[in-house]
Amino acid sequence: MLRAFFVALIAATPAMALDTGRIFVSNERSHDVWVFSPDFEHIATIETSRRPRDMRLNADRTLLYVACGDDDVIDIIDVETLEVVDSIPTGPSPEVFAFSPDESLIYVSNEEDSMMEIIEADSRIVIHDVPTGAEPEGVIASEDGATVYVTSEVADMIHVIDTEAGAVIDNIIVGTRPRRFILTPDTNELWVSAELSSEIYIIDRATNEIKEVLQFLPPGFRPEDVTPVGMALTADGSRGYISLGRANHIAVIDGVTHELIDYVLVGRRAWSVALTRDESVAVVANGLSDDITLIDTATLRPIRSIPVGQVPHTVVIDD
Amino acid sequence: MRALLILVVSVWAGIASAQEEVRIALVGLDPDPRFDDAIAYARIETSRQGDPEVAARMAISDLSLLTDARDLTIDLSVMRVAEPGDLVTAARSLADEGARYIILDLPAPEADAVAAALGPDGPLLLNTTAPEDWLRRRCHARMLHTAASDRMIADALIQHFVKMQWQQVLLLHGKTDRDLARAASFTEAAERFRLRIVDTREFDLSTNPALREQNNVALLTGDTRDYDAVFIADSYGEFSRYLPYRTALPRPVVGATGLVPLEWHWSLERFGAPQVNSRFETAIGDSRRMTWQDWSVWIAVRAVLTAEAKSRDRDPDAIEAFLRSDALRLDGSKGAQLSFRPWDNQLRQPILLATANAIIGIAPLEGFLHRTNTLDSLGVDEPEFACD
Numbered sequence: 001m002l003r004a005f006f007v008a009l010i011a012a013t014p015a016m017a018l019d020t021g022r023i024f025v026s027n028e029r030s031h032d033v034w035v036f037s038p039d040f041e042h043i044a045t046i047e048t049s050r051r052p053r054d055m056r057l058n059a060d061r062t063l064l065y066v067a068c069g070d071d072d073v074i075d076i077i078d079v080e081t082l083e084v085v086d087s088i089p090t091g092p093s094p095e096v097f098a099f100s101p102d103e104s105l106i107y108v109s110n111e112e113d114s115m116m117e118i119i120e121a122d123s124r125i126v127i128h129d130v131p132t133g134a135e136p137e138g139v140i141a142s143e144d145g146a147t148v149y150v151t152s153e154v155a156d157m158i159h160v161i162d163t164e165a166g167a168v169i170d171n172i173i174v175g176t177r178p179r180r181f182i183l184t185p186d187t188n189e190l191w192v193s194a195e196l197s198s199e200i201y202i203i204d205r206a207t208n209e210i211k212e213v214l215q216f217l218p219p220g221f222r223p224e225d226v227t228p229v230g231m232a233l234t235a236d237g238s239r240g241y242i243s244l245g246r247a248n249h250i251a252v253i254d255g256v257t258h259e260l261i262d263y264v265l266v267g268r269r270a271w272s273v274a275l276t277r278d279e280s281v282a283v284v285a286n287g288l289s290d291d292i293t294l295i296d297t298a299t300l301r302p303i304r305s306i307p308v309g310q311v312p313h314t315v316v317i318d319d
Numbered sequence: 320m321r322a323l324l325i326l327v328v329s330v331w332a333g334i335a336s337a338q339e340e341v342r343i344a345l346v347g348l349d350p351d352p353r354f355d356d357a358i359a360y361a362r363i364e365t366s367r368q369g370d371p372e373v374a375a376r377m378a379i380s381d382l383s384l385l386t387d388a389r390d391l392t393i394d395l396s397v398m399r400v401a402e403p404g405d406l407v408t409a410a411r412s413l414a415d416e417g418a419r420y421i422i423l424d425l426p427a428p429e430a431d432a433v434a435a436a437l438g439p440d441g442p443l444l445l446n447t448t449a450p451e452d453w454l455r456r457r458c459h460a461r462m463l464h465t466a467a468s469d470r471m472i473a474d475a476l477i478q479h480f481v482k483m484q485w486q487q488v489l490l491l492h493g494k495t496d497r498d499l500a501r502a503a504s505f506t507e508a509a510e511r512f513r514l515r516i517v518d519t520r521e522f523d524l525s526t527n528p529a530l531r532e533q534n535n536v537a538l539l540t541g542d543t544r545d546y547d548a549v550f551i552a553d554s555y556g557e558f559s560r561y562l563p564y565r566t567a568l569p570r571p572v573v574g575a576t577g578l579v580p581l582e583w584h585w586s587l588e589r590f591g592a593p594q595v596n597s598r599f600e601t602a603i604g605d606s607r608r609m610t611w612q613d614w615s616v617w618i619a620v621r622a623v624l625t626a627e628a629k630s631r632d633r634d635p636d637a638i639e640a641f642l643r644s645d646a647l648r649l650d651g652s653k654g655a656q657l658s659f660r661p662w663d664n665q666l667r668q669p670i671l672l673a674t675a676n677a678i679i680g681i682a683p684l685e686g687f688l689h690r691t692n693t694l695d696s697l698g699v700d701e702p703e704f705a706c707d
Contacts, residue, residue, distance in 0.1 A: 133381075134598065135591055135594050152384065154591075155383075156650075157388065159384075171388045173388060176650050196650045196655075197648040224692065224694075
């Protein structure tokens with residue numbers, strides 16, 4: 001009896017997180033993922049399928065999934081060995097993806113054929129192809145997995161998708177060229193960046209209504225230079241970091257009141273933002289200067305910029 | 320610290336949900352004299368190789384989820400007229416049938432005639448394929464222009480000249496009105512940046528020995544002070560295609576061949592442009608690529624549908640005010656927010672500097688600034704603009 005219990009426990013225990021503290025950067029044009037040690041030494045370059053973009057770690061942080069837009073696959077990298085160990089086929093041009101809470105399903109936007117695919121991770125079977133507006137990009141799943149939100153960059157809207165039915169149940173019209181999402185830790189708010197109308201939309205998840213629209217203007221820039229894409233929130237939701245694209249700055253805001261705290265100068269076309277686990281450093285990928293910028297979150301000053309591959313897309317940190 | 324935090328509560332709330340039809344018409348000539356195959360004696364691609372109707376349909380399809388969400392039904396009727404003299408009647412009948420917008424795929428004189436005939440109470444006209452500066456100066460209140468003006472095209476190229484420090488230019492042009500218009504716009508743009516046009520010469524397509532100064536490339540491009548580049552205005556493309564590598568001085572050739580300023584080119588690889596091109600190629604079904612005329616029609620339909628779907632007020636005047644405002648923030652997959660200039664009703668937009676298979680630059684080039692909107696470094700600016 002006791003023995004049987006132990007067996008069941010072992011079987012249910014996932015592989016252990018390695019806590020490598022490594023920083024991963026996907027590079028669209030050099031078709032690789034650069035790996036940095038926790039002290040930002042470049043330790044490996046992993047060749048992937050062509051045009052790696054969005055990346056996510058599985059829950060126990062042993063595997064890194066990488067959507068590769070030009071080979072229509074999601075590559076899987078072993079975080080310990082730093083090798084591509086598997087690939088999951090997707091529809092044309094996968095860009096951004098999310099997992100269901102139990103990681104049994106992958107939700108992926110296919111930029112070229114305007115679909116959000118729901119793929120069963122084990123069998124690799126596509127269980128739903130949900131039609132979206134043209135050029136779907138940002139994908140995020142609700143904490144219970146019942147709802148997935150997808151942006152359409154061309155239709156300027158967010159599709160609210162019921163994952164069980166595999167169907168769009170609501171549309172939220174936002175600004176021009178909506179790109180990425182984050183959910184606040186209390187899960188009440190969905191934030192969406194609208195790149196070409198220079199706005200962050202804050203959506204009330206209970207009603208799917210737009211609660212607030214944030215705009216930013218670093219000194220010396222014009223509104224049209226501000227092209228927000230990437231966002232990150234601290235674990236307690238108290239502070240937000242928003243990349244401002246061509247305005248070459250990160251906006252740091254209060255996560256609750258949404259008031260601006262500061263602007264931090266980074267590289268050209270600041271794109272993805274990620275925080276280390278202790279939230280002492282924000283790592284920003286700069287798409288047009290092929291580097292990442294490290295920001296000290298205590299002083300809000302850039303520490304240094306480090307070269308990476310060509311056209312860095314996403315930063316993921318294992319810690 | 321200047322914090323810019325704008326609070327907008329429930330922007331889209333309270334919009335009526337009754338089904339409403341938006342009628343759009345596309346009017347063109349068939350045959351269109353601008354693309355007459357008989358003009359060039361060689362079988363080259365003088366025509367744009369296809370009807371931009373597919374681009375209008377693609378825009379409707381691109382925005383269908385948005386217009387569906389607003390309960391808008393979009394109806395597109397396409398009318399191709401054989402005789403230019405019948406155009407006004409055709410446009411009037413479309414207006415009488417309730418077309419709210421008429422997309423004009425017409426040469427400048429015909430577009431001008433339609434606008435004059437329909438007057439200030441007619442449907443909104445969108446000029447998509449006539450780049451002539453004079454059509455902007457006609458200041459038709461009901462005409463917006465999505466085709467880049469000749470002056471915008473010229474300014475884009477001039478920015479590249481300035482950047483590359485090509486200060487001495489040999490200007491060649493053909494005899495057609497289009498060639499003269501392009502040459503005139505280039506000259507104006509060159510003057511603004513104090514470039515020196517070392518000579519302006521007209522080429523001739525014949526092989527008549529009596530005209531050898533004009534039809535012999537070595538003579539046409541020789542016997543002049545040194546130049547850094549040759550600019551050629553040649554709307555048919557027949558003379559210019561034989562010009563590179565044969566100039567008297569070994570200099571780059573730009574304008575109608577070599578480096579060509581365009582609204583759109585298939586080789587643009589950023590800003591979602593590859594997806595627009597691949598949607599177009601799927602929609603058209605043959606191997607034709609999306610041309611600048613297709614882009615112009617696509618963006619015109621996108622502009623009106625975006626305004627229809629995003630205006631908070633269903634009143635037609637409010638929709639049009641939104642369409643003409645900075646709030647339009649249109650995405651043309653060229654990486655910039657697009658809107659119409661109030662002084663000449665021209666869509667402000669980046670211009671691509673394209674070779675046969677690459678984008679060399681996207682104007683406004685870095686370093687070219689403007690006091691309000693960098694895109695307004697291309698084209699006639701507000702203080703310089705005057706209606707005829």
